[in-house]
Amino acid sequence: MNRRAFLRKPAATIAAPATAVMAPPASGNEPTDGETISRYANTRLPTEPRSTAGIGPYTGPWGQTQAAHLLRRCLFGPTRAEINTAASQTLAQVINGLLTAPVAPAPPVNVSATDTSVPQGQTWVTQAFEQAFEGARRSSLRAWWMGLLLGQSTSLVEKMTLFWHNHFVIELGDINDARYGYHYCTLLRQHALGNIKQLTENVTVAPAMLRYLNGNQSTANAPNENYGRELLELFTVGKGPLIGPGNYTTYTEADVQAAAKVLTGWRDNTTTIAGYYTASRHNTTTKQFSAAFQNATIANLGDQEYKALLNLIFAQQETAEFLCRKLYRWFVYYVIDATTETEVIQPLAQLLIASNYNVEPVLRALLSSEHFYDAVNMGCVIKSPLDFTVGTCRQLQMTFPPASNLVAQYGMWDYLNTITNVQQQLLGDPPNVAGWPAYWQTPQYYEMWINAVTLPRRNQLTDLFISTNGYTRNGANIKINPIDLVLTLPPATAADPNLLIAELANLLLPITLTTNQLTYLNDTLLPGLPDFEWTIEWQQYLAAPTNATRRAAVESKLRSLLRTMMGLAEYHLS
Incomplete structure (x- = not known):
């Protein structure tokens, strides 16, 4: 097998006219940004099996090659020391470490003279909202998050936190309250390796999500359908085959409307930074669901009713399958052919259901599987801007300002956020509720990370870091030594x-x-x-x-x- 074949331009496209094509229009709430797609990009997905391996335990050789592959997918740029340590352990020992959550990090701090609510070096996360300070706090939050990626331990928590951010999307710029954003980030990190159903429950009434998808505006007489729609389409069962206008095998428009009624009555409190329930705003009628949900009904259950909705959704086989496909595309590859669906996705979905939607057994099985270590699945993922940028800094052992100089430290972390932003991935702000298109836009997927805008930006970054001058800010300098x-x-x-x-x-x-x-x-x-x-x-x-x-x-x-x-x-x- 030639593992380098996918690096070459397909012969058919080399002879094709040099015209670019636009990304195919997305459906539902998955708008494209009009990015021009290279004429060499995928125009269709392959149908032939890429691998016949399933999720049986990997029993092949274990050394630097396999350890590096595992850590490249689970960390943002594994260092040589991390790879060597993993290679000296057993696969089971490495997986155990990856599935161990580190101690929760301290909250972000103020490093701006603009935010006078707290002294520099102290956290702002419990202070009252003030629009004049919002920009400084949001920059602090993003910088803090970037710092966590750079300083990650050998744990899956940071990679999974970003996975859930791309799944349960909110945009910091839209919610306009960095305190809400910090609460949201903490929630994702807390449940990164935990129970998906519990995380979904918490996200549903989290103040950031209530504000982002207008759940805080949903009343008994005017149910807002935004969250109910995305809950079904993007967060749980996903779209099955289209069977009518707005109707899919997995859910219908009537189900969206019923879900919206269930979710009425929730609002966000800017003082407690929490979601809360108001009975007078809740729709008390009995909600009727379609045959996709076995014609189930949900009667008035007050502030517990949304949990009944989630019980119904997570009872569907399609929910487990949809979640496992997203995990597969995050960790392995974007092509899910019929063989992979049968040998990998379906067994993982059954495991997820059997574990009551705890994600840890699924991650353990996938990352320990013969499928994951099949040669065809090594070196086939195009790095995201975060993987590329953070990985460069970590693998080439760049030194950042210490915590004793917080202004310089946060300043460098903030700079890296501007760098990934021009590469089209900004922490805290996916382009829309569907997340970054590279994880869902078929048939290009990861290829969308590389285009006429982003490739030069990547090259400029590595050229700057390897130069004798590097980058200087606030009196500090970062570069590759x-x-x-x-x-x-x-x-x-x-x-x-x-x-x-x-x-x-x-x-x-x-x-x-x-x-x-x-x-x-x-x-x-x-x-x-x-x-x-x-x-x-x-x-x-x-x-x-x-x-x-x-x-x-x-x-x-x-x-x-x-x-x-x-x-x-x-x-x-x-």
């Missing part, structure tokens, strides 16, 4: 140009490079020079590390090597 990186390698590896290139390639690239590529990288490190020249120069530097000339000699070569490696197509893959 290639010598410091190489000094962490075994001495024999660092002194041998070919071993050095191979070690860096194993860290940064998920696909084995060809002989020609390795030769090209060697020529980049040692243009026109024999291999022993690197050994001599490196040893001379080690003998006199404060000698500016000797340091510059090796540093310039390493910068050229890393710049070239980060410019490879493989660097954009996970």
Whole structure:
């Protein structure tokens, strides 16, 4: 099997006219942003089986290759030390660690002179809302979240928190209250590895969601259908085949209307930062659901009625299947062919139901499965902007300002948010309620991360970080220090140009490079020079590390090597 085949342009498109196509119009509440799609992007999904492996336990070899694959999908840019540690453990031990939640982080703090509600260095999350401070608080929240990604432990919590953010979408800019946003982030992180049904219950009456999807405006005489529709279409059962205008095999328009009535009466309290129930605003009629829900009815249950609705929804087989498909596309690949549906999705859905919608057994089974470690599923995911940006910082061991300088620290985290934003992924603000299109827009999916806007931005970022100047803000500087990186390698590896290139390639690239590529990288490190020249120069530097000339000699070569490696197509893959 040629694992590099998908890096090449399809022959049919090479001969095609050089015209771009627009993303296909989405349905329901899944608007596109009009992004122009490359003529080389998918025009249809393959139907032939990619893998015949199922969710049976993986029993093949376990080493750096498999450990790196697992951690690339579960963390934002695993470091060399994290990969080596995982490779030295058993698969079960690594999975146990990934499924262990770290201690909850301290809340974000104020670093702005604009927000006078609290001194710098103290948290604003319990202060009264003030529009004049909202911009500073929202920036603080986003920066804090970015800092958690950079400082993540070897746990799935951060990757799953982002998964749930892309699933139960809210937009910080729309809800216009950073305190609500912090409450929402805390809720997702708390339940990241827990019970999906419980998380859905909590999200349903969370103040951020009540405001974002207008649940706080829903009354007995005027039920608002926004949350009821998205609850069915995007959060639980999903769309089945269309059987009529607005009607699907999984739910109908009548079900949306009935759900909206169930959800009436809930409002958000800006003082307690919580959702609360008002009986006088609740629709007390008996709600009738369609045959998709076995013609069930829900009578008036007051503030417990929404839980009865969720019981009904989570009793549907389609809910488990829909959730497992989303998890699969997040961790494995976007193509779910008939074989994958039968051998992976359906067994995972049954496991999810059997575990009463606890996500941990499903994640354990998927990430320990023979399917996950099938070679076809390695190195096939295009990194999201967050994976690309945070992964660059973590894998190349960039040093950020310490907590003793909070203004500089938050400033750098804020800068990274501006960087991922221009790459079309901003923490806290997916483009719409459906989440980032790369996770749902068929048939392009991940290919949408790479376009004429984002690819140059990625290259500009890596060029800046590998430059001698790096990026400076608030008196602090961040950049890649290639010598410091190489000094962490075994001495024999660092002194041998070919071993050095191979070690860096194993860290940064998920696909084995060809002989020609390795030769090209060697020529980049040692243009026109024999291999022993690197050994001599490196040893001379080690003998006199404060000698500016000797340091510059090796540093310039390493910068050229890393710049070239980060410019490879493989660097954009996970």
